[in-house]
Amino acid sequence: MARQYFTHKGVLFPCLDYSPEKLSYVENQFQVQDDDVFNIAYPKSGTSWMLEILSLIRSDGDPGWVRSVVNWDRAPWVEYGPGLDAALKYPPPRLLCSHLPVQLFPKSLQRSKAKIIYTLRCPKDVLVSLYHFSKILRLFKEPGSLDSFLEDFLSGNGICGDWRNHLLEAQNQRFDTVFRERMQGLGLTFPWD
Template sequence: MACDYFTHKGVQFPCLDYSPEVLSNVENEFQVRDNDVFNITYPKSGTNWMAEILSLIRCDGDPGWVRSVLNWERAPWVENRTGLEAALKYPPPRLLSSHLPVQLFPKSLQGSKAKVRGLCVGRGVNPGLLLGVSYSNVGVWKSSQRGAA
């Protein structure tokens, strides 16, 4: 039977493009650079919206880069295989996205000179939860739904 989810250090992840090996690599081996910018959000709480804003800030408001490069290439996800590979090749300053909880975040952040800034994207609890439930019911991550078109 194919895997739908797995648990890594008490947190569930979908098997699609995630693995315990990559998560351990991010936590223990990924090197945070002093000029990295992280877009760390709770799922379905404005992640893509924030990535668009950070992308525009990174290129001084010029929308050319934002319009010509896909958002997951501009702000790759460090916790999945394809995002981690892209992040490792990304020229500085890197714009990186993550939904990882603090206990799974790269340990190298603690020893870096990177400045941590907080920006709270507010969203009501109900819309966020409803979007999460609605999104999970699409069947994207369910092995029983794969191949059905």
């Protein structure tokens, strides 16, 4: 049971199976491959749902792989100790997951052709889901009252940092450019522009 935390570059992480050394390795040494597909989201934003969709796409709709292989083996979490080890052994093309904010993402992503799926969920729903998840998962500290949890969430003191910054940093990166260009070509804009 890990109810202790550390801060890495301003972002809070649980001590269990996370470490500043592994996070630094992911950021500076992990090599993103051109055929990688990343499933990225702030915690409790639909990562598992998207993983199921991507897994079915990868297996041409055959649910056999999805039913027989647990999700963390189908798409390892690169920032999580055992997930990083699995990702390094994963044969290409790799399907990978992450809750990392963009500023902690592998630098090699910028010079790759990897595909990024960024899932966004209403922050009120994220808050409620994360609150209840924190109450049952021993990885997180006792969340206290919903009011105090809301204050931590709004101040950016939650797991994986500030929800707004997570989204805004993703919006400002290269992997947002193609989507933005396609929307603008249709005469549409991002709702937060």
